Amino acid sequence: MPTEIRxxxxxxxxxxxxxxxxxxxxxxxxxPESCYLLDVGELEKPGVTLFVARTDGRALGIAALVVSxxxxxxxxxxxxxxxxxxxxxxxxxxxxxxxxxxxxxGIAELRLETGTLHHAAIxxxxxxxxxxxxxxxxxxxxxxxxxYGKPLAVSAR
Numbered sequence: 609m610p611t612e613i614r615x616x617x618x619x620x621x622x623x624x625x626x627x628x629x630x631x632x633x634x635x636x637x638x639x640p641e642s643c644y645l646l647d648v649g650e651l652e653k654p655g656v657t658l659f660v661a662r663t664d665g666r667a668l669g670i671a672a673l674v675v676s677x678x679x680x681x682x683x684x685x686x687x688x689x690x691x692x693x694x695x696x697x698x699x700x701x702x703x704x705x706x707x708x709x710x711x712x713x714g715i716a717e718l719r720l721e722t723g724t725l726h727h728a729a730i731x732x733x734x735x736x737x738x739x740x741x742x743x744x745x746x747x748x749x750x751x752x753x754x755x756y757g758k759p760l761a762v763s764a765r
Contacts, residue, residue: 611668611698613705616660618651622667623660627651630670630688637725642752644721646672646685658686659705661698668693671702673709681717681757682710687729699732707736711760719757721747730754 616623627648634643651658651672661669669689675682684706689698710718719741722729738756747753 611661611663611696611701613659613661613669613701615657615709618648618658620667623658623670624648626667626670626688626690627686629690630686633688634723638723638752642723642750644685644746644753646674651686657709659702659709661689661693661702663693663698669698669702671706673706675710675713675715681719682713682715684718684720687720694728699729700736703732703736707758707760711762714762715760716762717757717759719744719755721750721753721755723752724754725752 618624618627631643631645634645646656650656655675655677657673659671659673660667671687672685673682674685684703687699687702689702707718720733720738721743722733733756736758738758741755741757743750743753743755747755
């Protein structure tokens with residue numbers, strides 16, 4: 609079953625279902641004040657690109673690239689793979705797709721925040737070359753937050 613990963617609008621029933629599953633997963637591990645989840649409206653804002661991984665048309669994974677004019681980096685947000693599709697490389701594919709899009713846009717560094725109990729995500733990011741960095745932005749002082757960064761090979765424009 610080939611998987612296709614591409615930018616899509618977040619306001620679709622199957623994508624919104626993944627967002628709800630992601631919310632439930634995060635809120636099952638951490639208190640609400642430690643969950644930095646972008647909602648559908650925030651995912652529709654300029655500078656945000658949501659990538660959706662689909663297998664046989666079924667949305668099984670999501671990841672957002674958030675580019676801010678004010679920051680010298682972009683941020684990976686809302687990375688989530690449906691429990692039925694874990695272990696198939698979808699998260700690796702989503703991560704590589706977001707990194708490629710960021711590099712193509714001239715972004716020199718990709719940052720992310722994950723939770724201290726997201727062991728599989730931490731392993732994925734570290735295998736992909738991300739290094740721990742001090743908590744940044746809203747995550748400063750977050751007792752359940754771990755932040756990572758990775759320099760990107762920026763594409764010639």
